[in-house]
Amino acid sequence: xxxxxxxxxxxxxxxxxxxxxxxxxxxxxxxKVLIIGGGFSGNLCANVLSQSGMDVTVVEKSKVGTGxxxxxxxxxxxxxxxxxxxxxxxIGEEKGRLFYQMCLEAVDNLTAINNNLNxxxxxxxxxxxxxxxxxxxxKKLKTEFEYLKKYDFPVEYLDKxxxxxRYGIKKVAALRTWHDADVNPYKFIQVLIKRxxxxxxxxxxxxxxDLDSIKDNSIKTKDxxxxxxxxxxxxxxxxxxxxxxxxxxxxNRTYAICTKPLENLWTDEVMIWETMExxxxxxxxxxxxxxxxxxxxxxxxxxxNQLRRxxxxxxxxxxxxxxxxxxxxxxxxxxxxxxxxxxxxxPFIGKDPDRSNVYYLLGYEGNGMCYSMAGxxxxxxxxxxxxxxxxxxxxxxx
Numbered sequence: 358x359x360x361x362x363x364x365x366x367x368x369x370x371x372x373x374x375x376x377x378x379x380x381x382x383x384x385x386x387x388x389k390v391l392i393i394g395g396g397f398s399g400n401l402c403a404n405v406l407s408q409s410g411m412d413v414t415v416v417e418k419s420k421v422g423t424g425x426x427x428x429x430x431x432x433x434x435x436x437x438x439x440x441x442x443x444x445x446x447x448i449g450e451e452k453g454r455l456f457y458q459m460c461l462e463a464v465d466n467l468t469a470i471n472n473n474l475n476x477x478x479x480x481x482x483x484x485x486x487x488x489x490x491x492x493x494x495x496k497k498l499k500t501e502f503e504y505l506k507k508y509d510f511p512v513e514y515l516d517k518x519x520x521x522x523r524y525g526i527k528k529v530a531a532l533r534t535w536h537d538a539d540v541n542p543y544k545f546i547q548v549l550i551k552r553x554x555x556x557x558x559x560x561x562x563x564x565x566x567d568l569d570s571i572k573d574n575s576i577k578t579k580d581x582x583x584x585x586x587x588x589x590x591x592x593x594x595x596x597x598x599x600x601x602x603x604x605x606x607x608x609n610r611t612y613a614i615c616t617k618p619l620e621n622l623w624t625d626e627v628m629i630w631e632t633m634e635x636x637x638x639x640x641x642x643x644x645x646x647x648x649x650x651x652x653x654x655x656x657x658x659x660x661x662n663q664l665r666r667x668x669x670x671x672x673x674x675x676x677x678x679x680x681x682x683x684x685x686x687x688x689x690x691x692x693x694x695x696x697x698x699x700x701x702x703x704p705f706i707g708k709d710p711d712r713s714n715v716y717y718l719l720g721y722e723g724n725g726m727c728y729s730m731a732g733x734x735x736x737x738x739x740x741x742x743x744x745x746x747x748x749x750x751x752x753x754x755x
Contacts, residue, residue, distance in 0.1 A: 706752065
């Protein structure tokens, strides 16, 4: 049975007609590298590995690009849900700095990949505003600024007057960061598939894999076909919890809205989020809609009641209206989606501790697209026997 990852009326899948379609696995197969999962992570990894000359096959349980990726809000930021200062307190200054450096490089690498694609992905370089939700958060915002500045991350501190003058946001303070971006994840995946096909990647969809049937060099589909491989990469998002990750995983669901198109949006249409948890996050689209989300709950099941989802959507819209009272916000789409985090705020990327040819690419936490990019490069290095300075920070045996 395929696990539902979202419920409601999504926006991104309405923006592109005629997505790629692929056959299901209906015979035994053999490949050098098998990637399970055809979302953002799986496709990015396929791109990186095939570009380096590897024979890659991607298998997706439903339709490629229609899992949690299509429910994503498409924010790409080098800053994590957990502050650099918080990571430094927990894992030390060097590891904390390296993790943030990994994320910054990942955004730049994503931008470079996008610039070499042939198609409209709605990828846009954007600044981000991270504001203090209350006066008491001003101090930790200043501390975060000092650490980011110390290590030359792209950041500016805005006081109350600067924040209001530039962006019309009436909060006590904020950090402005750049080297961030937003994207239409559905279009990005489809355009990336086009490039991957040109690089020889083979795709299969509507194929349910028995993820508990992994052997040394083979795995079974639920229909009984066997796929042989040298390396297997599990890029399955939130659809499967593995023994190696179960004890460190946090289970959440989030809510999001997409408005009708608006006029006179805020300066530069910067991405916006806040220090409060769960936080409000806001971005715009190319056709001048607002996508906003938040109100996360610690639940591993979707909200099935449509009226309750609408109540959550209305609360999110009200939060945006409070921030920008001049905007006439009308909800056009709204949905809920599963969203997993980790107990230490780090994704799960790297080798299975007990099986040397099994790799995980699980971009848990709120910066999943960034982690997908970084993880693809880490896994490429692991496969090639090349040391990657980030592998021990995000590895499963940390």
